[in-house]
Amino acid sequence: xxxxxSNFLDFEIDKLTNSIENTLTGEVFKTEIxxxxxxxxxxxxxxxxxxxxxxxxxxxxxxxxKLTTANNPDIIQGLMCFEDKKDHIFLHLLESAKFNxxxxxxxxxxxxxxxxxxxxxxxxxxYEGFVAxxxxxxxxxxxxxxxxxxxxxxxxxxxxxxxxKQLVTKYFAS
Amino acid sequence: xxxxxxPKEVDFLIKSESWSETDLADFRKLMQExxxxxxxxxxxxxxxxxKTKQTRKLA
Numbered sequence: 001x002x003x004x005x006s007n008f009l010d011f012e013i014d015k016l017t018n019s020i021e022n023t024l025t026g027e028v029f030k031t032e033i034x035x036x037x038x039x040x041x042x043x044x045x046x047x048x049x050x051x052x053x054x055x056x057x058x059x060x061x062x063x064x065x066k067l068t069t070a071n072n073p074d075i076i077q078g079l080m081c082f083e084d085k086k087d088h089i090f091l092h093l094l095e096s097a098k099f100n101x102x103x104x105x106x107x108x109x110x111x112x113x114x115x116x117x118x119x120x121x122x123x124x125x126x127y128e129g130f131v132a133x134x135x136x137x138x139x140x141x142x143x144x145x146x147x148x149x150x151x152x153x154x155x156x157x158x159x160x161x162x163x164x165k166q167l168v169t170k171y172f173a174s
Numbered sequence: 175x176x177x178x179x180x181p182k183e184v185d186f187l188i189k190s191e192s193w194s195e196t197d198l199a200d201f202r203k204l205m206q207e208x209x210x211x212x213x214x215x216x217x218x219x220x221x222x223x224x225k226t227k228q229t230r231k232l233a
Contacts (some may be wrong), residue, residue, distance in 0.1 A: 021179065051189065080188075088205060094188035101185045111186030112178035128209055132201060134190035142186070146178055152204070156197055160208050170178060 018116075018171045020069065020077060020109040029107075030070040031077070033117050035063065043076060051093050056081040062092060067114055078110035082118055088158075089122045091115070091133035115147055116171035119164035129164025133157055 019028045036043065036057065043066070044053045056064050059081075067078040077100060081093040096110045118131045134155045135143050143149040148163030159167070180186045193201070 023182065050187075087202065090190065090193075091188050092190050094186070096185065096187070103183060105182070105185070108179040108182070111180055111188075116178070128212065130205055130209075132190075132193070133188050135188065139184070139186065142180065142184055146180060152201060153197070155191075156193065156201070158201065158205075160205075161212050167178065 018113060020067075020107040020113060023105055023108055031067055031113055032070050032073060033065050033067050033114070034073075036066045036079070037064075043074075044079070048098055049079070049095060051079075051095055053079055053081070053093075056093060065114065065117065067110055067117075077107055078114055080114040080118065082121070084125065085132075088127050088130035088132055089118050089125075091118055091131060094133075112146065112167070113171055115159070116167040119159060120168045120172055122164060123168065129159065129161045129168070131159040131164065 018031050018033075020031055021028050036053075038057045041054055041057055044057075046052065046054065053064065056062050062081050062083050064079060064081045066076045067080075068074070068076055076097055078094070078096045080091065080095075083090045083092060094111055094114055096105070096107075099106045100110050115131070119129050122129045122131050132152075135149075135157045137155065140151050140155075140157065143157055144151060147159060148166055149157045149159050150163070151157055
């Protein structure tokens with residue numbers, strides 16, 4: 001897979017859109033994001049996830065999306081639950097799969113990819129890219145740096161149009 | 175294309191609480207301000223582009 005790398009903040013340059021990177025080999029894999037409904041609940045084993053995603057699947061106003069690699073759609077790399085607030089997208093939950101957590105994580109970029117997709121949805125629904133969410137205090141600086149998110153107050157954060165455009169362009173340019 | 179990666183030692187995880195009415199109202203106010211500012215910027219850049227185009231035509 002052809003890729004050009006250069007150091008710029010925490011980003012690495014590559015030629016692929018919506019992709020994640022294997023931490024062991026450095027190989028980049030194309031990803032797919034799809035909606036998960038209640039009838040797909042068997043795909044999400046409760047023991048494999050920190051959050052109870054089955055509760056989210058039951059919630060009428062919430063939408064759950066899964067991220068997989070294009071060549072292995074049966075293995076979920078990350079999940080995101082959001083709500084359409086009619087003028088912005090509100091992220092309730094976002095979690096990477098167990099094997100994508102900690103120092104031994106297998107893939108990098110799962111969360112960024114999902115957040116970028118939330119921004120894309122926000123643009124498609126005419127909310128100008130606005131996405132809001134809460135962050136752990138320790139992660140605020142990371143979200144500011146890597147996602148271009150704005151710290152609103154307390155643990156509240158949001159992504160505005162300019163940052164959202166950059167995220168969407170980086171991940172979903174085609 | 176750039177791949178946005180979390181640092182290896184950091185796990186990005188989001189678990190939001192419901193925002194209070196005050197938080198939501200203040201956020202919506204700020205969001206409207208930003209959206210309005212973006213709109214003005216867009217109008218101003220379109221006007222600038224049109225003006226440049228007209229000037230070039232006349233010249």
